[in-house]
Amino acid sequence: MLKKIAIASGKGGTGKTTVSVNLYYFIHKYWTDKVQLLDCDVEEPNDLIFFPEAREKSFNVVNQQVPKIDNSKCTYCRDCVEYCEFNAIVVIPTVKFAEVNASLCHSCGACLHACKHGAMLEYDHKIGEIKKFDLGIGLGLIQGELEIGSSMQTMLIKDVIKEYNPETEIVLMDAPPGTSCPVVTTSADADFILLVTEPTPFGLHDLQLTIELMREIHKPFAVIINKDGIGDGSMEKYLEAEDIEIIGRIAFSKEYAANYATGKILNNLDETQDSFYRNLVMNLKEKLN
Amino acid sequence: MKIVISSEGAEMNSVFDLRFGRAAYFCVYNEESGITEFLKNEHADDQGGAGTKTSEKMVELGVQKVISGDFGPKAKDILERFNIQMVILPDNNRTVGEIIETLKGK
């Protein structure tokens, strides 16, 4: 049975990527080798850094449909400009100038309906790439990479999510930070969401925003406290009062941070981490079955 | 020549606005007649594409020179294509009136 788990966090730098990468490894070890990792942080995909032996398997370009104005048919009536909510169309009748700015276009198709003269055509405009990697274990990594300057994160994430291998039993989705649209897109498709947080006042504040969001989109979730031990007790108090499950705690270790920094987290696993992730995997298995 | 200066208010003693696309007002100064006119920037609060729309407006107005604090890539692209000169002034709280005085004295 296919299950999808999203790993999210409000604040950046709480360890979302670390948890995603480790979970991939340990789900493979203790649950099933039909596991796949999707890096949905398309603005800054970082998961790959932790798999130095990854081999690129395939690669495809993701396009959005962007309209183009056929100047031989355009009457410069500005109807399309009126329809476009994103200010992506420039029409200057006095100098007979009409053009679509692809980087502002959301591909909604409204201008095609607006134009009565058949002057709107559509063509492919690249918004990013999807790359698939063989990681040696499991079914591998799929990552989306947004072109710098494009604002079509959501569309690219949707495409990344569709790409998983049909044999997969567990899909792990590493979500972008924050609580805005791209996070919703990633989480909307998940069966369960792991929220990675750190027990500091900033971490708590951003977690509260994320939880508000999870409740609005009606998704089951649990919290992983990373860097456990660095803060005070207000995180626990909040989670207890709100009756939110803490599914795991990762103790803070400077040594671990150093391994993370150089991209070597999977080479230096000790006994404590192994048992931590084994428990987490078992816990998730029970929850999702 | 028509010159536009981005401005935070609609008066000669208003401070010049460092942003172009999201400037609050534009002062249109006609060099030949010496007449100035302030226009409210309808796109200052748009969700996106303010620079593009404002540049479109400049072309429509027949402006030849725009003075502001910075120009985004999209605004620059359009202004350049219509041969509108861009001038970036350093930020030192100059008023629109002072800028026009400098232009007159040149």
Place this chain on the structure above:
Amino acid sequence: MARKKHLRKIVSPPRFKSFKPIGVTGRETGSVDLLYEEYEAIKLADYDLLSHKEASALMDVSRATFARIYESARRKISMALVEIKEIKAVFGNVTIDESWSFCNNCSARFTLNTDNGNKRCAFCGSVNIKLGVNK
């Protein structure tokens, strides 16, 4: 966002926006974008008849870079002629930052304009200006 490139000095910008083929009715033929620096390379090498060495020195790039720009310009122009495409002069993209000049007198930065002399500051009128600086 284009990566910042080494400055290419341009003496004068192209004085056209585009060349369009005529006599090809009813058919959309497309266009090629001739960059600012490509125009300059063609002008220096094929119009002013400078050697690549002299031209690259004028544009403040290495000879290899000059050769690459020049080659790309020729390819675009030949493609336009054979495939009947419009040639657009493009100021944008990588050359975008090089089109700014700086006034040593009032610290204003400004773009060049094909209609005026470009010898004076567009704001204070001083002649003490530096062309082709980074924005």
Place this chain on the structure above:
Amino acid sequence: MKEITVLSGKGGAGKTSITAALVSLSERAVFCDSDVDAADLHLILKPEVKESYRFDSGYKAIIDSVKCIDCNICKEECRFDAIHTDKGFYEVNPFQCEGCRLCERLCPAEAIVSVKNENNFWYVSNTRFGPLVHARMGPGEENSGKLVTVVRRKAREIARSLNYDFILNDGPPGIGCAAISSLTGTSGVLMVIEPSMSGLHDAKRLLDLINSFNIKSYAIINKHDISNKLTDEIVQFLKNNNIPLLGKIPFDTMFTQAMIEGKSIVELYPEAKSSKVLKKIWDYILVN
């Protein structure tokens, strides 16, 4: 007037903690939290809200099921799959709606209206260090460069009316629209870089962005002792790009301690090594 924005590219590099420290060192300055998606600066500055404003962002469509004639045109034409019929009637999922208003325009029964989002607020407050302008975005809202612009404009206005000549801006993570809005027209960007592979990667992307504007930048390496190898790489990267490195701050649990106390590290531990480095950095920014 001088306006400095603190940015990092990567989240969690310590941007807000460092901004807070600089705030507590400043005199006669206005502060601005441009990280509107996950604003945290107020947790340390403890603002007392003086004025609050509602901020309208994009449109969201709403279908009036009484007027709806089930023609299916909206569902067919919506390119964002935002219209659903699972509940037996047509409805819009607001999180998927991009606000393009096409459905509203095509609906033959005029059953669709678009309303402005009213989930976002921004505030002008007093803090123990000076005025703060900050905002709160509703969850699931689109990252908004416009809200950043509004917040920054107000900060300038306040600085001018008080005759202050310094604005300090806590910027958003990433290199998208909100980051661009937080740096245009400022006098400098202070980059906070963490010595990790992702920190360096993101700093490079951030610098590409800064370079496309005419803005001075300086850098701080935070938690420099986490990886000496990467710190060296970053130092080299900054040197190659002619960016002054203002200081290296060690990994320091005092930052968290101060955060818990709701104070900046400089306030709580003025004698700590990190605080001394930060003071030096602040002095440099003031005169450069």
